[in-house]
Amino acid sequence: MLNLAHIKHCAAEVGFDLCGVTRCQNLASESSFLESWIAAGYNSTLGYLERNIDKRSDAKLLVAGAKSVIVCGVAYKNRFSEGYSEGCNQKIASYALTTDYHITIKEMLRRLCARLKEECPSLSGRVFTDSAPIFEKRYAVEAGLGWIGRQSLLVTPQFGTFVLLGVAILTEECDSYDTPLQGVGCGECRRCIEACPNGAIIERHIDTRLCISRATIEGEEELEAPLPRHGWIFGCDSCQSCCPYNRRAPMGTNPLFAPLFDPTQIDWQKMSEAEFTLRFAQTPLFRTTIERVKQ
Ligand code: SF4
Numbered sequence: 001m002l003n004l005a006h007i008k009h010c011a012a013e014v015g016f017d018l019c020g021v022t023r024c025q026n027l028a029s030e031s032s033f034l035e036s037w038i039a040a041g042y043n044s045t046l047g048y049l050e051r052n053i054d055k056r057s058d059a060k061l062l063v064a065g066a067k068s069v070i071v072c073g074v075a076y077k078n079r080f081s082e083g084y085s086e087g088c089n090q091k092i093a094s095y096a097l098t099t100d101y102h103i104t105i106k107e108m109l110r111r112l113c114a115r116l117k118e119e120c121p122s123l124s125g126r127v128f129t130d131s132a133p134i135f136e137k138r139y140a141v142e143a144g145l146g147w148i149g150r151q152s153l154l155v156t157p158q159f160g161t162f163v164l165l166g167v168a169i170l171t172e173e174c175d176s177y178d179t180p181l182q183g184v185g186c187g188e189c190r191r192c193i194e195a196c197p198n199g200a201i202i203e204r205h206i207d208t209r210l211c212i213s214r215a216t217i218e219g220e221e222e223l224e225a226p227l228p229r230h231g232w233i234f235g236c237d238s239c240q241s242c243c244p245y246n247r248r249a250p251m252g253t254n255p256l257f258a259p260l261f262d263p264t265q266i267d268w269q270k271m272s273e274a275e276f277t278l279r280f281a282q283t284p285l286f287r288t289t290i291e292r293v294k295q
């Protein structure tokens, strides 16, 4: 049996700013929504979202005997999260300026599970960071970390949306579980909808055909006309920088998530593929190519 307070203590020890635990539960309603969203064509070039929908709604298909889901988050707000200067055309989403969170967070989750296993030797399970078909944000809501904002991201009361998530699906029960937050939410605010330069946000979901983040990261070679990018060369923070919860959020304090470079000071147009690989292979930028960055 896991202990809720002990899990949170260990999560903080390995460097997480947020941690919540929820029961492993069937999320069939999320799957239904995803299917209708895909049917409307909103997933654009994100074909991978069409696969493994059954696993998304039932974590037991990913981890046999799964009982508990731990959702952890690292707050990473940095000086670039607040926006770039007017007219800047070398903007990169602020999460991408550091070591790839797939690497960092997965390692932190492994350390967390190793600590929990010391107290609970029968524990088994798997850890995920945006690396498997999981409704991470929905689990985060169930685990009391925040709510889904109008731009479809998890909003946390303490750190806004500038939070990177990791999930551990485990086979042990916990002695108690967190519950969704009550009495918080977006209220009448619509700033993210108004801030999206391409009008991609439709009340709590995104038309990724119009989303700069999707276009710059996943490519749009197969689309008829390239999207206006409004100065973004990788990702886009426009629907986050404007959020009042982000404006009052503190800067991230975990040094593993501090920016490694200033994108406005790099001559991207002169960069070769070899240099791009050398400098950015360990960052999220490596999900794209230097050719896409130069477009
Ligand atoms: S990431 Fe940018 S383009 Fe995509 S929905 Fe947000 S503001 Fe719009």
Ligand code: SF4
Pocket: 149, 150, 151, 155, 185, 186, 189, 190, 191, 192, 193, 242, 243, 244, 245
């Ligand atoms: S900008 Fe406003 S509507 Fe959008 S997520 Fe933040 S609080 Fe919610």
